Amino acid sequence: MIRLEHVFKVYPAGARPALDDVSLAIDKGEFVFLIGQSGSGKSTVLRMLLREELPTAGTVIVDGRDLGKMPNRKVPDLRRKIGCVFQDFRLLPKKNVYENVAFALEVINKAPKAIRRTVPEVLDLVGLEGKAQRMPNELSGGEQQRVAIARAFVNRPLVLLADEPTGNLDPDTSQGIMSLLERINRTGTTVVMATHDNNIVDAMRRRVIELEFGKIIRDQSRGVYGVGR
Amino acid sequence: MRANFVLSGVATGIRRNVTMTIALVLSTSIALAFVGAALLANTEISKFKKQYEDKINVSIYLCATQFQPPCAQKTTDAETAALRSALDADPQVKSERYISEVQAFQLGQQQQPDVAKFLKVGVLPASFTVKLKDVQKDYPSFADKYAKFAGVGQVKNQIDTINTLLNIINSARWFSIIVALIVLIASILLIANTIQVAAAQRKNETSIMRLVGASRWMTELPFMLEAVIATAFGGLVAVFGIWLGKHYVLDSVFSGPTKRGVIPNLTINDVLISGGTGLVVGVILSAITAFATLRFYVRL
Numbered sequence: 223m224i225r226l227e228h229v230f231k232v233y234p235a236g237a238r239p240a241l242d243d244v245s246l247a248i249d250k251g252e253f254v255f256l257i258g259q260s261g262s263g264k265s266t267v268l269r270m271l272l273r274e275e276l277p278t279a280g281t282v283i284v285d286g287r288d289l290g291k292m293p294n295r296k297v298p299d300l301r302r303k304i305g306c307v308f309q310d311f312r313l314l315p316k317k318n319v320y321e322n323v324a325f326a327l328e329v330i331n332k333a334p335k336a337i338r339r340t341v342p343e344v345l346d347l348v349g350l351e352g353k354a355q356r357m358p359n360e361l362s363g364g365e366q367q368r369v370a371i372a373r374a375f376v377n378r379p380l381v382l383l384a385d386e387p388t389g390n391l392d393p394d395t396s397q398g399i400m401s402l403l404e405r406i407n408r409t410g411t412t413v414v415m416a417t418h419d420n421n422i423v424d425a426m427r428r429r430v431i432e433l434e435f436g437k438i439i440r441d442q443s444r445g446v447y448g449v450g451r
Numbered sequence: 452m453r454a455n456f457v458l459s460g461v462a463t464g465i466r467r468n469v470t471m472t473i474a475l476v477l478s479t480s481i482a483l484a485f486v487g488a489a490l491l492a493n494t495e496i497s498k499f500k501k502q503y504e505d506k507i508n509v510s511i512y513l514c515a516t517q518f519q520p521p522c523a524q525k526t527t528d529a530e531t532a533a534l535r536s537a538l539d540a541d542p543q544v545k546s547e548r549y550i551s552e553v554q555a556f557q558l559g560q561q562q563q564p565d566v567a568k569f570l571k572v573g574v575l576p577a578s579f580t581v582k583l584k585d586v587q588k589d590y591p592s593f594a595d596k597y598a599k600f601a602g603v604g605q606v607k608n609q610i611d612t613i614n615t616l617l618n619i620i621n622s623a624r625w626f627s628i629i630v631a632l633i634v635l636i637a638s639i640l641l642i643a644n645t646i647q648v649a650a651a652q653r654k655n656e657t658s659i660m661r662l663v664g665a666s667r668w669m670t671e672l673p674f675m676l677e678a679v680i681a682t683a684f685g686g687l688v689a690v691f692g693i694w695l696g697k698h699y700v701l702d703s704v705f706s707g708p709t710k711r712g713v714i715p716n717l718t719i720n721d722v723l724i725s726g727g728t729g730l731v732v733g734v735i736l737s738a739i740t741a742f743a744t745l746r747f748y749v750r751l
Contacts (some may be wrong), residue, residue, distance in 0.1 A: 306662050327666075328456050373663070377663070
């Protein structure tokens with residue numbers, strides 16, 4: 223599903239490469255944690271998978287397609303197969319919950335009938351039934367993140383990328399979000415999550431890829447956050 | 452592409468950016484008014500030339516019975532006949548008509564009744580009224596040749612008067628073109644600026660659209676349509692402005708000459724064609740500017 227082969231990423235002003243000869247492979251349906259300190263390269267990997275960045279060298283393959291060779295006009299097609307969730311939720315403040323989720327379908331030209339059917343289903347899945355008319359500022363942090371996850375998942379993507387989705391949430395709320403992500407993963411969606419949250423990583427015992435200074439220093443199938451913790 | 456979704460995006464954008472939209476409408480209306488005015492001036496020049504080129508005559512005045520310098524004596528019949536033969540054989544001449552002293556006296560009484568009592572036969576000279584094939588090109592050489600002919604008092608034409616009027620209209624046309632170009636450039640820059648500001652205001656929305664896989668057109672089209680709609684409004688205001696200008700200048704200030712047919716009048720069709728052309732040019736330019744700005748300066 224996802225392959226990085228000898229990927230380097232060097233920024234013009236950077237003292238060292240953001241990614242330094244990174245190679246990894248993620249199968250369909252896997253749940254993978256990307257961990258590491260700030261600046262280790264986690265977000266750079268996620269941006270590469272979204273084709274927000276191109277590698278300076280190496281190959282990035284998602285769903286069988288080499289992103290480096292992909293023409294720009296094909297990038298929207300790729301992104302329809304990838305859902306994204308961020309630490310800051312990135313909801314549209316002037317749209318309610320329903321409209322925020324529906325937005326992801328409207329902009330890709332889905333029929334209104336399909337939108338009216340799909341959005342309530344996804345809101346139920348993420349535990350927001352009955353809150354479709356609420357505005358984002360009327361929701362808790364956890365609920366806002368659920369809306370973001372609903373928007374990311376509403377188009378049934380192959381891959382869900384989560385960049386520190388629990389970064390702004392308390393531990394209990396974070397647990398709820400992780401349960402939701404696990405539920406989504408069980409539907410067959412590959413989940414790649416960058417995180418600093420050692421409790422979550424340790425509790426879930428999934429594959430852990432650790433980055434340090436742009437290099438992969440650990441790739442463990444049932445890993446914990448810190449070796450020996 | 453869902454039209455409702457795009458149009459609601461356009462409406463939201465215009466609402467959020469209303470002051471810049473108004474500025475855009477005003478600047479494009481001024482620019483397109485000058486574009487239309489230049490086109491209208493062009494139409495007026497063409498009508499003017501068409502109306503007068505056929506009518507511009509050259510008059511070769513002979514020496515009258517009551518002759519004055521540069522005449523030394525009255526033109527003889529032989530000299531008149533020689534002049535007529537020369538004119539008939541001249542390839543520059545389309546037609547000629549002889550007006551005798553008696554006919555000149557009668558015409559003078561009709562055209563200038565105020566001084567008719569002072570006129571008598573022999574005061575106004577006989578003349579040849581000549582129509583040249585290309586008066587603009589041939590008059591100088593023609594006048595030079597026939598001014599020296601025996602029996603010729605002077606050679607005159609109406610072209611100087613016509614040319615003066617044509618030059619005035621031509622100057623107005625060039626003034627309009629120059630002002631139109633300057634204001635068009637300002638409008639293009641304003642469109643680019645408005646789009647960049649609008650894109651910055653809607654960065655959240657457009658970044659989410661990009662992330663969920665909206666096509667480039669879906670993301671860019673609302674911005675382009677905002678620019679095009681504002682320009683179209685400006686174009687309509689310009690058409691009204693051109694009509695107002697035509698009404699004030701031709702129908703009021705120059706109402707006498709236009710009613711007498713001295714200056715050709717412009718119809719509402721002329722106004723609509725000139726203004727409409729300006730509107731179309733403006734809309735196309737704004738679409739191109741918006742597209743170029745979005746592709747090269749704004750990351751959506």
